[in-house]
Amino acid sequence: MKIEIKNEEVRSEIIQRIEEISGENIYKCYQCGKCSAGCPSADEMDLLPNQVIRNLQIGKVDAVLNSRSIWVCATCYMCWIRCPRGVNLTSLFEACRLMTLRQNLDQVGLKEAIKESEEMDIPQIAIISLLRKLTS
Ligand code: SF4
Ligand code: SF4
Known part of the structure; x- marks a missing residue:
């Protein structure tokens, strides 16, 4: 190529x-x-x-x-x-x-991240860390 x-x-x-x-x-x-x-x-x-x-x-x-x-x-x-x-x-x-x-x-939406965290029982601190990394 x-x-x-x-x-x-x-x-x-x-x-x-x-x-x-x-x-x-x-x-x-x-x-x-x-x-x-x-x-x-x-x-x-x-x-x-x-x-x-x-x-x-x-x-x-x-x-x-x-x-x-x-x-x-x-x-x-x-x-x-x-x-x-x-x-x-x-x-x-x-x-x-x-x-x-x-x-x-942004790489993730806030609503989707919260919904997914509830479904997967992810600790809130992990969600905050994720949002800091993936959103502006
Ligand atoms: S960044 Fe470093 S380790 Fe990676 S390919 Fe280049 S020289 Fe090799
Ligand atoms: S910091 Fe380097 S080795 Fe670690 S996940 Fe990222 S690209 Fe891979």
Whole structure:
């Protein structure tokens, strides 16, 4: 498959913002895959952690911001611990979530979350934590 990479996409403002918020340089990654191999949420992801950063490197930011991966990340820091280049993917995921939430695009509805918590008997503190992570 032919992938077209445009300079204006690679150095787009949104990618620069993601780097600024996360404090991370996406070009440190050399795609060894150790982050993905150790990620406990990988089975639930549509883009593996190394694929998330690869998409950012080639300017495909929409693929990342529209992915399920950034929301199922458990913020466990395993990827950062395993990375031979010290790339803090956890912060990059958080920055991607923030970029989406700043567009007022909530990932869960309040009513649905409360209904689900009642059905599943989830502690209220877990619901508050969920809403903090997934709503703007
Ligand atoms: S472990 Fe680090 S260098 Fe390897 S693919 Fe993941 S982010 Fe890139
Ligand atoms: S912080 Fe997120 S991406 Fe990194 S290993 Fe944990 S669940 Fe996976």
